[in-house]
Amino acid sequence: MTNDVKAKERAAEEQAERTEMNAEAQAAADKASAYEHGWSSDIEQEFAEKGLNEDTVRFISAKKEEPEWMLEWRLKAFRIWQDMESPDWAKLDIPMIDYQDAYYYAEPKKKPELDSLDDVDPEILRVYEKLGIPIAEQEVLAGVKGARKVAVDAVFDSVSVATTFREELEAAGVIFRSISEAIKEYPNLVRKYLGKVVPVKDNYFAALNCAVFSDGTFVYIPEGVRCPMELSTYFRINAENTGQFERTLIVAEKSSYVSYLEGCTAPMRDENQLHAAVVELIAMEDAEIKYSTVQNWYPGDENGKGGIYNFVTKRGLCAGARSKISWTQVETGSAITWKYPSCVLNGENSVGEFYSVALTNNYQQADTGTKMIHNGKGSRSTIISKGISAGKSDNTYRGLVRVGPNAENVRNFTQCDSLLLGDTCGAHTVPYIEVKNPTAQIEHEATTSKISDDQMFYAQQRGLDEEEAVSLIVNGFAKEVLKELPMEFAVEAQKLLAISLEGSVG
Amino acid sequence: MLKIENLHATVGDTEILTGLSLEINAGEVHAIMGPNGAGKSTLAYVLGGRDGYEVTQGSATFNGQDILDMDPHERAALGLFLGFQYPVEIPGVSNLQFLRESLNSQRKSRGEEPLSGGAFIKLAKEKAALLKMDMEMLKRAVNVGFSGGEKKRNEMVQMGILDPQLAILDETDSGLDIDALRTVGSGINAIMRDEKKAVLLITHYQRLLEEVKPDFVHVLARGRIVKTGGPELAVQLEEQGYEAIAA
Numbered sequence: 001m002t003n004d005v006k007a008k009e010r011a012a013e014e015q016a017e018r019t020e021m022n023a024e025a026q027a028a029a030d031k032a033s034a035y036e037h038g039w040s041s042d043i044e045q046e047f048a049e050k051g052l053n054e055d056t057v058r059f060i061s062a063k064k065e066e067p068e069w070m071l072e073w074r075l076k077a078f079r080i081w082q083d084m085e086s087p088d089w090a091k092l093d094i095p096m097i098d099y100q101d102a103y104y105y106a107e108p109k110k111k112p113e114l115d116s117l118d119d120v121d122p123e124i125l126r127v128y129e130k131l132g133i134p135i136a137e138q139e140v141l142a143g144v145k146g147a148r149k150v151a152v153d154a155v156f157d158s159v160s161v162a163t164t165f166r167e168e169l170e171a172a173g174v175i176f177r178s179i180s181e182a183i184k185e186y187p188n189l190v191r192k193y194l195g196k197v198v199p200v201k202d203n204y205f206a207a208l209n210c211a212v213f214s215d216g217t218f219v220y221i222p223e224g225v226r227c228p229m230e231l232s233t234y235f236r237i238n239a240e241n242t243g244q245f246e247r248t249l250i251v252a253e254k255s256s257y258v259s260y261l262e263g264c265t266a267p268m269r270d271e272n273q274l275h276a277a278v279v280e281l282i283a284m285e286d287a288e289i290k291y292s293t294v295q296n297w298y299p300g301d302e303n304g305k306g307g308i309y310n311f312v313t314k315r316g317l318c319a320g321a322r323s324k325i326s327w328t329q330v331e332t333g334s335a336i337t338w339k340y341p342s343c344v345l346n347g348e349n350s351v352g353e354f355y356s357v358a359l360t361n362n363y364q365q366a367d368t369g370t371k372m373i374h375n376g377k378g379s380r381s382t383i384i385s386k387g388i389s390a391g392k393s394d395n396t397y398r399g400l401v402r403v404g405p406n407a408e409n410v411r412n413f414t415q416c417d418s419l420l421l422g423d424t425c426g427a428h429t430v431p432y433i434e435v436k437n438p439t440a441q442i443e444h445e446a447t448t449s450k451i452s453d454d455q456m457f458y459a460q461q462r463g464l465d466e467e468e469a470v471s472l473i474v475n476g477f478a479k480e481v482l483k484e485l486p487m488e489f490a491v492e493a494q495k496l497l498a499i500s501l502e503g504s505v506g
Numbered sequence: 507m508l509k510i511e512n513l514h515a516t517v518g519d520t521e522i523l524t525g526l527s528l529e530i531n532a533g534e535v536h537a538i539m540g541p542n543g544a545g546k547s548t549l550a551y552v553l554g555g556r557d558g559y560e561v562t563q564g565s566a567t568f569n570g571q572d573i574l575d576m577d578p579h580e581r582a583a584l585g586l587f588l589g590f591q592y593p594v595e596i597p598g599v600s601n602l603q604f605l606r607e608s609l610n611s612q613r614k615s616r617g618e619e620p621l622s623g624g625a626f627i628k629l630a631k632e633k634a635a636l637l638k639m640d641m642e643m644l645k646r647a648v649n650v651g652f653s654g655g656e657k658k659r660n661e662m663v664q665m666g667i668l669d670p671q672l673a674i675l676d677e678t679d680s681g682l683d684i685d686a687l688r689t690v691g692s693g694i695n696a697i698m699r700d701e702k703k704a705v706l707l708i709t710h711y712q713r714l715l716e717e718v719k720p721d722f723v724h725v726l727a728r729g730r731i732v733k734t735g736g737p738e739l740a741v742q743l744e745e746q747g748y749e750a751i752a753a
Contacts, residue, residue: 457556458594460578461587462608462668463615468579472607476598476647 051100054078057211060104064180067187077200077210084204090367091396091428092336094309097274104212104245165229172228174258175220179247182218189220193251197280197317197344205276205311205338209245213278216247221256221287230486231260246277252287254320259290261489275334277312285320285347290328292485293341294493297333302391302503304363307335314341318350318376326353327370328484330493332500335364340398342371345379345407352381355481357493359474359500360393360425369399369430374410374440383414386478388497389425390504396428401444405436412441418448419477421470421504471498507532507704508553508672513564515552522548524729525564530672533701537715537740538708540726541748546708547591549726550676554588555581568672582608583615585671587664589678591708593657596648601660602630604648605667612668633666637693654681662693673698674706679714691717712744727752 049056057078061071086094117125169176175186182190200210221227252258262279275297281289291314300307310333316325327341343352354370372381381401389395395418403410418427429446451473459469475482475494482490508530515523522545530536540546552559553566555578566574573581596604610620621629634641637659649657658678665673675694679687695718698705707718715723715737723739724731725748732752733739743751 452594453557454592454594455596457551457554457578458590459596459604459608461554461582461590462604462664463579463582463612464608465577465579465611468607468611472599472604473596476596479598 050103052102052104052212056104060212060214064183066180066183069187069191070183073195073200074211077207078212080201081204081207081211084201084207086204090338090398091394091430092338092365092367094336094338097309099208102274104214168228172225173222174225174227175218176231177218179213179216179218179249182249186218186220189251190218190249193280193282194249195280197282197315198278198313203313206278206313209247209276209278209313213245213247216277217249219248219250219258219260221250221252221258223253223255223284225253225256227256227258231258244275246275248277248279250279250281250289250291252281252283252289252323254284255286256284257288257290259292259486261292261294261486263294263296273307273309275308275310275312277314279312279314279341281314281316281325283316283318283320283323283325283347283350286322287320288324288326289316290326291316291341292489293327293329293331294485294489294496295329295331295333295337296496296500298335299333299362299364299500300335302362304335304392307364308333309336310334310339311336312339314339315371316341316343316352318343318345318347318352318379320350321348321376322350323347324351324353326351326355326484328353328355328481329357329368330478330481330485330496331356331358331366331368332496334366337364337366337368339368340370342373342400343381344373344375345381346375347379348376349378349380350376351379353484354381354383354385354399355484356384356397357386357388357478357481357497358395358397359388359497360390360395361500361504362391362393364391364393366394367396367398369397371400371402372412373400373402373404374407374412375404377406377408378410379407380411381413383412383416384480385414385416386481387416387418387427387429388421388474388477388501389418389427390421390501392424394426394428396430398430398432400432400434401442402432402434403437403440403442407437408439410437410440410442412443414442414444416444416446417477418446419474420448420450421501467498467502470501470504474498474501508566508568508706510553510566511564513549513552513566514562515548516560516562517548517558521562522729523552526726526730527564528724528731530704530706532671532704534722535699535705535707535718535720536722536724537720538706538724538726538731539710539740539743539748540752544726545729546726547676550588550591550674550708553581553586553674554578579611580615582668582670583612587668587670587673589658589661589665589673589675591676591678591680593649593652593661595650597650599648600646601644601648601663602627605630605644605664609668630663630667633663633697636666636696637663638689639663655683655686658682659686659690659693662690662697666693666697669697671702672704672706674708676708677710678707679709679711687713688717690714694718712740715740725752 054075057074061074198206200207219231250260281291283289297308297310318325325343331337341354345352352372358366358368360366370383383399385397387395387397397416401412416429420427427448431444433442435442455473456469459472474497482493485493510526510528513523513526514521538546552561561574568584568586606626613620630644631641634644639659658681682690691714720737723735723737725733
């Protein structure tokens, strides 16, 4: 029996339940649209039925008024996904996910409407305060009624500033759009590159994303242009809630440069348990893309209940000679993280970099790392991975360095450091090295250490309390990675590491 | 300032301090000398509040406040500084960052305003110059790649910046060459010779005591102070050895 038939059968069985669920969805929709008004949103609220089948895919595509080729692409992906199986090679304990028990379009937002910050969980407010997030921004993050517009004004110092940014980008020829807009406005560009770095059948979660991606970002930097600003810094709030199947495509033409920031240090509430994003980067000759992520999805409570599953496929293609792609990530959130931002180094003398801090606490699990695929002559890569484990968590670095037979004079340097807090957590380093050309120079260094009693007492004797001492030592451990982040992001990331480790000492 | 009475302390199952009493007043410099294993470093750690050093009897007060129940950082904020025999490395954290955070944490505990970046750098430059330490060293990670002597000098720069009331210096002289010893000695004098401050020097050798002249010298043996005298006692110890004096 094929999955398709199975799905249909299951669908029939659940028919009765569905009617009920539709009512539930409708009720939620009504509620959602009730507070949509305050937000001057023009988004229609409509819901695909719960569950996933070809009709769901058609529905999504139709709602987004996509061209035919896009629908075909999604359907092909859906069929491929149906024949695939969820990967199980990672050192992760992933519970069975029922893909039929979810909404794939305009899922009803379960955020309750709050009148003011007084109604917000004091614990969340405390974290916002520690992160130093302005009040207006806190309101948006917490979902206070009518906060969005106010905050956008406050943060951007009026909408006109946001418009100014957009104008500045347009003057430079930079295209910065939601992927849905780009599919309509720049179909040829999107079609040319979408799925070229991460093919539809790359992996189970990528295929799922291709079929049902909700929205995301498209960036195009024309030849010779240095993007005049860090993209998304000023769009943090607008970028919230892009959905569980995010799709990002960044193309940097010859001799261009762009720095892109993704994510948010503030804890975001989200009822979508599964997040399966796909990010594709393409750098042409002499182009450089710097992609920075701070990920702080809900990790579940201290007993491991709840929490987001973050199964992301991120890959960059250094297509041209001397092109460079640099991934920097700070991962503190999610219950389960499965993520390997990678570089395919096809261009001669192209450069790939991966800087990562992954912190796990309580019952979090992370299996993350990178792949550096060296096909170009003289291509170089650097991997710096810092894993911090606390509580009962498990933290794995998994990395592949592959050198193709024609890639002469490749160099790679890998450094994997693990820091353990306490004796109930785990740190694992799993390097794969495949070299088919004898001229390659590959270096791999790995260390595992604990925060020593000596360090703790030394720092405390100088005046730091226990938490401050841990934070200082951990930030020192992660410094090589944090310094790769844009300044303001780095400061927030430091605080985030400290907050994520609260209560893990002593 | 510091008043220790009948202090007993254990590490694991072993009693190391066995009824130590000592009183240090403002304006005084005390030296504690004694053979290996007498309990000198244990005394420093117990006063600093290190985990694993358990006080089973006796008391220790600092300006009248019982410090034995306090956390290490609270004692630091009161003005108690420990110069470590083996200063610890903290990779990735610059000395400046470490000291600024430490100082501002102490100031916060005392209800004072944090020191601004500019004011802090000025202070750090001044104290580094006092100890003939290059500012570049202060930009490097705490004690990482420092020689033994540099680490000790760094301890004194830290002391200068944190400006404690009482400094307990655990074998600060070990690992120093003659020139460095002189620099460190004059640093201690410049920073700590003050009628409102006091110093407790823990040392094996009389050499440092020529630079920093003590008012009192104590002999520590078998976990308690067995003899107290003036500077001449240090000379006598060096000539005759601990055996003769402490027996």
